[in-house]
Amino acid sequence: MKVHDVRYEHDLYSDAAIGDPYPHYAALRELGPAVWLTAHRCFAVARYADAREVLTDDVTFASGEGVGLNPVVNRLSRGTTLNSDGDEHAARRRLLAHRLTPRALRSMADDVASQAEAVVAAAVATGEVDGVRDLAQALPLSIVPDLVGWPESGRQHLLRWAGATFDALGPLNARSARATPAALGMMRFSRKVVRERSTLPGSMGSDVLAAADRGELDRSACPALMIDYLAPSLDTTISAISSALVLLARHPQQWDLLRADPSLVPNAVNEVVRLESPLRAFSRVATTSTKVGGQPVPAGSRVLVLYASANRDEREWDRPTELDVTRDASRQLGFGYGTHGCAGQGLARLETQSLLTALLRRVERLELTGDPVPAMNNIIKGWSSVPLRLVPDERRTDA
Numbered sequence: 001m002k003v004h005d006v007r008y009e010h011d012l013y014s015d016a017a018i019g020d021p022y023p024h025y026a027a028l029r030e031l032g033p034a035v036w037l038t039a040h041r042c043f044a045v046a047r048y049a050d051a052r053e054v055l056t057d058d059v060t061f062a063s064g065e066g067v068g069l070n071p072v073v074n075r076l077s078r079g080t081t082l083n084s085d086g087d088e089h090a091a092r093r094r095l096l097a098h099r100l101t102p103r104a105l106r107s108m109a110d111d112v113a114s115q116a117e118a119v120v121a122a123a124v125a126t127g128e129v130d131g132v133r134d135l136a137q138a139l140p141l142s143i144v145p146d147l148v149g150w151p152e153s154g155r156q157h158l159l160r161w162a163g164a165t166f167d168a169l170g171p172l173n174a175r176s177a178r179a180t181p182a183a184l185g186m187m188r189f190s191r192k193v194v195r196e197r198s199t200l201p202g203s204m205g206s207d208v209l210a211a212a213d214r215g216e217l218d219r220s221a222c223p224a225l226m227i228d229y230l231a232p233s234l235d236t237t238i239s240a241i242s243s244a245l246v247l248l249a250r251h252p253q254q255w256d257l258l259r260a261d262p263s264l265v266p267n268a269v270n271e272v273v274r275l276e277s278p279l280r281a282f283s284r285v286a287t288t289s290t291k292v293g294g295q296p297v298p299a300g301s302r303v304l305v306l307y308a309s310a311n312r313d314e315r316e317w318d319r320p321t322e323l324d325v326t327r328d329a330s331r332q333l334g335f336g337y338g339t340h341g342c343a344g345q346g347l348a349r350l351e352t353q354s355l356l357t358a359l360l361r362r363v364e365r366l367e368l369t370g371d372p373v374p375a376m377n378n379i380i381k382g383w384s385s386v387p388l389r390l391v392p393d394e395r396r397t398d399a
């Protein structure tokens with residue numbers, strides 16, 4: 001059998017597939033461990049064990065040639081944490097890791113919780129809300145921009161820029177072509193921030209500039225590093241919170257389980273990220289001839305790791321399509337795995353857990369008042385709107 005014999009013809013980035021990718025993932029898992037995608041000229045890895053194997057071996061499966069499917073953007077984003085290997089990657093992660101240690105996160109927890117309380121109190125007072133605009137966006141739009149020290153003057157464009165940065169990492173389709181000017185706009189603004197040294201004092205961005213001043217970093221690397229943590233922090237976390245709202249509104253018995261035992265919230269966040277993985281897939285390039293799940297993959301091949309499919313693999317999970325906030329979902333791959341595993345996952349968890357905890361304290365029931373509208377993005381599985389009624393818990397006097 002030739003290496004490209006197991007193939008799949010569908011475009012995984014068409015509007016229909018973005019709206020509902022799961023039937024495609026099931027078909028890919030059925031076909032084998034590494035399936036040639038004719039539309040995208042890469043191998044799809046859709047099963048849990050194989051995805052984890054690829055993510056674990058970052059020497060054979062490199063990120064340095066980009067993790068998107070778009071050769072232009074892969075070239076442009078060289079040198080970011082996401083798109084680097086080995087020592088270079090380790091140095092980039094070390095530069096900012098101290099900002100996100102468990103200790104650093106603990107020191108932010110009270111502030112995040114009180115922001116979540118304020119957002120939820122305002123939404124409950126309104127009653128009928130858009131879960132994306134009125135609940136999910138608030139924390140992601142303030143916490144990481146403050147941490148990175150992104151100047152206030154560039155914040156009104158952040159959602160558009162960050163969404164475009166993800167879109168541009170898709171294949172060369174109409175969506176990525178449309179997104180490229182906005183993604184470049186974010187980079188242009190970042191260059192200006194570096195030039196004018198306008199990062200907020202004491203922030204991650206200021207750490208980057210200081211490292212360049214000390215000669216530990218080439219100044220030309222600064223603009224990309226400035227957006228390194230910001231761009232991946234917004235749509236991902238907004239998606240996780242929005243999907244939690246959709247799933248918990250559709251499964252009120254699961255909401256009741258959380259109300260009865262809020263200590264299940266951290267696990268519920270894992271379960272939501274498993275079932276509706278915000279980041280569908282990123283790719284690697286095989287540095288040598290190798291095998292995935294026993295199937296040959298030639299050197300130089302691009303390999304697309306489908307986190308969102310691995311997290312529904314029936315070989316790994318019982319009742320994979322069901323929401324169960326009590327299952328142990330901690331091994332889900334929605335935050336990636338291995339050396340490139342999400343550097344911001346502690347913060348993403350903190351934001352999502354804080355918002356859910358604040359809702360659980362005030363809301364008896366979440367009710368969808370219309371159909372949630374899927375967001376169209378090449379990389380992120382999210383929602384552009386989630387019409388929601390928040391039924392207050394009458395036992396609370398301040399709800």
Ligand code: HEM
Binds near residue numbers: 144234333337342344
């Ligand atoms: C629910 C929210 C989030 C999800 C689902 C998510 C998902 C992911 C995934 C799957 C990867 C791995 C990429 C790969 O395998 O190549 C990743 C990497 C990364 N994420 Fe997140 N992310 C989230 C939130 C955040 C936040 C809040 C930040 C910033 C504070 C962040 C910063 C990063 C960075 C810097 C990387 C690159 C790590 C590396 O290459 O070493 N993410 N994320």
